[in-house]
Amino acid sequence: MLQESYPKSAKPIDPIQDDEEEEYDEFDYAYNEPGSLPGTLIIDEDATVPNIFLIDYHADNVTGMQLLHPEDCTPYLESESVSWVDVQGLGSEDVLQRIGQVFKIHPLILEDVVNIPQRPKVEEYDDRLLIITHMVTPKNDGIGFISEQVSFVLGKNYLLTVQEEPEHDTFEVVRERIHRNKGSIRNQRADYLSYCLIDTIIDGFFPVLEDYGERLEDLQDAVLANPSSQSIDAILRIRRELLLLRRAIWPQREAIKLLIRDDSTLLSDSVRVYFSDCYDHVVQVIDMLETYRELASSLMDVYLSSISMRTNEVMQVLTVISVIFMPLTFIAGVYGMNFNPQVSPWNMPELEWSYGYVTCWALMIVTAGTMIIYFWRKGWLGKTRIAKTGRS
Template sequence: MGTYKRKPQRIAKYIKKSKKEIGLPPDAIFFRGEQKIDHVLLRLIDFDASNLQESTIEKVEEAIHYNDKNSVTWLNIDGLHNEAIIEKIAANFNLDTLLLANVMDTASRPKFQDFDGSIFISLKMMRLEHPNNQVVVENLSLILTNSMLITFQESKGDVFEPVRERIRTQKPRIRNSGTDYLAFALLDIVVDNYIYIISEFAEKIESIEDKLISNPDQSIVEEINTFKKELNFLRKNINPAKEMIFSLTKTETNLIKKKTEVHYKELIDNINHAVESTDNLREILSDQLNIYHTTISSKLNDIMKFLTVFSVIFIPLTFIAGIYGTNFDVVPELHYKYSYFIMWGVFVIIVIVMLFYFKKKKWL
C-alpha cells in the first residue's frame, strides 16, 4: 500500500475570494470555484415501487414534468460552471436563488438550510482512487423537495453507484420510500466513505510502529508529518459535516418524515465515529513521534555511555604513558629489562578493575 495523496489545489488551504465576488449580492448566481469538466451532465432517475426510468437529459426543461409526479425523481448535475443551467433550475423548479448561489460556492463550509418547500444540504464528498491512493474531494450539494432530489457535483464520478444499484434491483426500502430516504442514503454513503478512507489511513499509520522498533530513521519522521497533514485536512472537512448533520437531525421540517428521522439519527453515530477516529489517529501519530525521539535519545545515550567509559578507561593509561614519555634522564624503571611488560600489565589490570567496577555499579 503506497502513500496516500490528495490532488493538489482542490480546496484552498486558506480562505480565498476573487475580486469579482466583491460587492455581489448574496443571491447572485455566480460560479465560485474551479471548473473540473468541460460540459455539464444531467442524469435523471425516476422511480416508485414498480417502475424505473433512468436517462441522461440534454435540457433542464425535460425534467420539469417530473416535479408533478407521485414518483421519486433524482436529478444529478455534474459540473457547476454553467451559470445559465443553474439559473434555469432555479426558475423551472421555483427555487430560491440564494439556495442556488450556495450551490455554486464550492469552497463553502458544510451547511444545512431550511427554505420554504425545500431543504439545502452541502458537504464535502471524498473518495479514494486506486491504484495511486489519491483522496479526491469535491463539494456536494443536495436540494430536497417533496417529489424531487437534486444533487450537484463538481465533476463526473461519485460514490453513489451502490445507491443506484439498490434502486435498479428494486430494493424495497429505497423503492418504497420518498426523497427524504433517498437523501439519507446518499449522505450515508458519503459518511461511510469518510470512515473507509480513515480506516485505510489507520492501517498505514499502524504499520509505522514496526519501523519505529526495527529501524527508526529520519524518513519515518517525514512519513509521520505527512500523515499528520493529511489527517488535519480530513478533519477540516469532516468536523463541519458533523455540525451540519446535527443541525439536520434537529430540524422540524415536514420534508423529512417521522419514519425516516431514525435513519438520519444514525448518521450522527457514524459521523461521530469518523471524527473520533481522526482524533485517535492524531494521538497515535503524536505518540509515534514521541517514541521515535525517545528511541533516538536512548541510542544516543548508549553511544555517549560507551564513549564516556572508553574515555575514562584511557585517562589513567594516558597518565602512566605520559610519565614514561617525559624527557628526564633518570627514571627509576627506565633501564629495567622488564619495565615495558610491567607497564602493559598495569594497563591491563587497570582496565579490568575499572570494567569490573563499572559493571558492579550497573553503569554498563
C-alpha cells in the same frame, strides 16, 4: 482528482509535494467579491462540463438515463414517482442556471451549490431543503484523500444532487440498490433517498481513517527505529490532513442534528430515525479522528524523545570509551617520563626490566579488557545495553 485540472477544493490533499509552491488552499471557503450581486455564480475555468443523470423509480419500475438538456427531466418531476437527478460537474454556468430554472431553485441556493467550497449546513427555502456535505475518498496510492463538495436539494418527490466531479462517486452502491430493488428504498420517498446518500458519504470516512491508522502505526515504528527529517515531514503532513478531515466532518454533525430536530414536512418521522443512526456514525468518525489527531501530536514528542535518547546513547558510548582510555593514558604517561635510572636517586626499576615493554602492553590490554567486560555486563555497551533499556 488531479491537482492540475480540478477545482481547488477537489484537489488531492498532498501538502508537502512542493513547499515553495504549496499555498494550502484547502482551508479556504468560497466567498464573493465585495459588492457582487447575491446569487452570482463563480465558475472555475478548469471545472468539468456537467453531466446530468436521471433515475426515476417507484415500487414497480425504475428508469435510468443520461439527459442531454436540463429541461428533459421536467416530465418526471411532475409525476408521483421519486426522481433523482444527479449533476456531475460545475463547468457550465448556462447549464446550471437552466437547472435552477427547471427546479425553481432560489438564486441563493444555486450560489451555495456552485460556489465551492461551502461549509456543510442545512437550510430551508420555501418547499425545498438545501443540504451541503463534504465527501472524501482515498487516493489511488493510499496516501491522503480527495475532498469534494456534494449538494442536495430535496423536494417533495425529487432529489437533486450536485457533485464537483464525476470520477470520485461513492453513490454507485445506492444506484445498484435502486435498480435491483434491494431493501426498501424503492418503497420510500425522496427523503429516504437523501438519507441513503448522506449515509454513504459518512461511511466513506471510515476507509480513509483506516488508512491513517495504518500510516500512524508505520510512522511510529519508523520514529522509534530511525528518526529522521523525513519523519518530521510525515508527521506534519498527517497532522494537517487530519485537520482537514476534522473541518469536513464536524460541521456535518451539526447539519445532521438539524435534520433530526427540524420540523420540515419534507422529512418524515421514520426517516428522522434513520438520520439518528447516521448521526451515530458521524460521532464514531469524530471519535476515531480525534484519537488519530492525538496520536499524531504525540508522535512529535516521541520523535524528540527518540532523538534525545540517540544523542544520550552516543554520549554514553563516547564517555565509556574515554573512561577505558583514562588508565591506559595514565600508564603510558608514567612510563613515558624517560627518567635515567643512573642519575635519578629515585630510579624506576621497571625501565631496566628485560620484558618491561611487553609487560606494560600486557597491563594496558588487561586493564582495557577488564573494563570493557565490566561495562558490557552492566549493559552500557552494544545490544545488551539496548535490550536492557527496552525492558525497563
